[in-house]
Amino acid sequence: MKIAVYPGSFDPVTNGHLNIIERAARLFDEVIVCVMVNCEKKPLFTLEERKSLLKRVTAHLPNVKVDAHAGLLAEYAKEQQCCTIIKGLRAGSDFEKEFQMAMINRKLNPNLESLFLTAEHQYMYLSSSAVKEMGVYGADVSDFLPPEILVEFRERIRNIRNHKEA
Numbered sequence: 001m002k003i004a005v006y007p008g009s010f011d012p013v014t015n016g017h018l019n020i021i022e023r024a025a026r027l028f029d030e031v032i033v034c035v036m037v038n039c040e041k042k043p044l045f046t047l048e049e050r051k052s053l054l055k056r057v058t059a060h061l062p063n064v065k066v067d068a069h070a071g072l073l074a075e076y077a078k079e080q081q082c083c084t085i086i087k088g089l090r091a092g093s094d095f096e097k098e099f100q101m102a103m104i105n106r107k108l109n110p111n112l113e114s115l116f117l118t119a120e121h122q123y124m125y126l127s128s129s130a131v132k133e134m135g136v137y138g139a140d141v142s143d144f145l146p147p148e149i150l151v152e153f154r155e156r157i158r159n160i161r162n163h164k165e166a
């Protein structure tokens with residue numbers, strides 16, 4: 001069975017992420033979307049919330065599983081008997097960082113391949129942080145987020161704005 005892991009912060013999952021997940025699900029028997037714990041980032045949604053939002057938006061994809069991991073991706077892949085890491089590439093700026101990560105992951109686990117899927121043109125400039133910033137300034141983000149998570153996103157952003165104003 002060919003298993004791939006798609007790692008990221010997914011804070012929150014965007015239409016750009018979902019597009020990569022749907023395309024990867026056509027290429028592999030199973031895709032594990034893995035929310036990675038990153039101590040440097042202060043997330044908008046907790047780990048459990050991000051997992052639950054991902055589960056909701058991938059409910060139509062029977063071969064997609066959602067998980068979370070706090071350690072090394074290369075170790076996680078080994079545990080899951082998975083030999084491919086999926087990454088989405090938006091622009092040249094993603095490439096530098098991802099190329100380095102791919103080298104490191106292969107060094108840590110020589111059986112691991114990184115597979116890069118290019119972003120769909122309409123999502124090339126889309127990132128979770130850009131969506132959060134747009135949200136905070138009151139922009140309409142409905143073109144960027146799956147409809148199933150819009151209510152939660154707007155509610156969370158509203159709390160942040162109220163907090164700032166208080």
Ligand code: ADP
Nearest residue numbers: 007008009010016087088089119123126127128
């Ligand atoms: P971000 O916070 O930048 O949105 P994540 O850590 O959640 O990033 O991203 C996980 C993976 O998804 C990375 O491989 C990233 O390059 C990819 N990705 C993020 N946004 C998009 C997009 N709009 N189109 C394609 N791939 C994307």
